[in-house]
Amino acid sequence: MKLRIPQRLAALTPYQPGKPIEEVEREMGLADTVKLASNENPLGPSPKALEAARKALLSAHRYPDGSGYYLRHALSAKLGVPPRRIVLGNGSTELVELIARTFLGEDGEAVISEGAFVMYGIAVQAPVGEARFVPQAPGYRHDAAAMAAAVGSKTRLMFFANPNNPTGTYIRDHEMAHVLQRVPQEVLVIVDEAYHEYVSVPDYPVNIPRLERHPNLILLRTFSKVHGLAGLRIGYALVGSDEIAETLERVRSPFNTSSIAQAAAIAALNDDEHILRSSSTNLTEMKFLEKGLASMGVSFVSSVANFVLVLLGPRAEEISRAMLGQGVIVRAMRFFGFPEAVRITVGTRSENERCLSALARSLRQAGGPGESGRGAAEVDEVDEKQA
Ligand SMILES: Cc1ncc(COP(=O)(O)O)c(C=O)c1O
Structure with missing residues (x-):
């Protein structure tokens, strides 16, 4: 069958969602994975x-x-x-x-x-x-x-x-x-x-x-x-x-x-209580993540949301795969136009701890942060710290 597909559709790349936990565990033979890849609420539904x-x-x-x-x-x-x-x-x-x-x-x-x-x-x-x-x-x-x-x-x-x-x-x-x-x-x-x-x-x-x-x-x-x-x-x-x-x-x-x-x-x-608990947990945990990233000498973009763009240099995808191998799902950002970055969703304290230690180990395996990931600074050239 020869479908007549409009040219502009042939050129489109479909949206690539974050991998579901079940898929990663099935494919990699893992259990107890942590998903910090789709900016979801780690505390669950109201x-x-x-x-x-x-x-x-x-x-x-x-x-x-x-x-x-x-x-x-x-x-x-x-x-x-x-x-x-x-x-x-x-x-x-x-x-x-x-x-x-x-x-x-x-x-x-x-x-x-x-x-x-x-x-x-x-x-x-x-x-x-x-x-x-x-x-x-x-x-x-x-x-x-x-x-x-x-x-x-x-x-x-x-x-x-x-x-x-x-x-x-x-x-x-x-x-x-x-x-x-x-x-x-x-x-x-x-x-x-x-x-x-x-x-x-x-x-x-x-x-x-x-x-x-x-x-x-x-x-x-x-x-x-x-x-x-x-x-x-x-x-x-x-x-x-x-x-x-x-x-x-x-x-x-x-x-x-x-x-x-x-x-x-x-x-x-x-459900104001759930909204407040979710946003205040996020603020605390964002600080914890940022501190952990800075202590590893990794650059990131200062964020006011529930995720952070981490600048890892040319090895970003390799590092995100290595983290996946340790059961931590983060999102490589090539499809979003940032091939040298991964995005990490802020999780609970234990999820963030696992994420940071998986990142540290993956960085060591990859020989440290790459070119654009070097230096402990957060990137906010414009003005004051955002969050
Ligand atoms: C900026 C922005 N808008 C919208 C959405 C999608 O939200 P929804 O689940 O309501 O389609 C996302 C999800 O990641 C987002 O980052």
């Missing part, structure tokens, strides 16, 4: 969400509420955004794809930072769009001003990851204000805040009030990170105008979020 999901399973023979009425109202009560301006997605990545499919049009273009979360490029290029990649600013940061300046007549969308995965860096409040002021209202500004609950720096933008003033603003959020529900696939978009929400609703698949996920999300949203 217990309240688990209870709600169990109850919802009893009605699994029914289709879900396609409008997600109760979840949208719960989000509205918590965040102060009208329910009609909240769109639910099968994880926030589905919303990235939905937005690209809906708004790019025949010959539209999206402005994206180099080194940004890779799904933006894939979602834009898979249907019909062009991606205009803007070089990063020093310190592995989005260059927000250069991105705003790159907007042209074909630009329909701009994607900002704040904080960004895999760099862990963030866009400052004044940079966000500049973008929203500068960019014409026909261009949708999408700010992906998947990790916002982890951020504790004072100049991180609080964007929800901006939805009132900027009808072209879209904020993306997820239950996959601090809420610990990555396996249930649920996220949401907060949008600046009814028009955006209504258009997305026309394209969205009717039952894109399951009844189990909706029920769990409502409970997780209001």
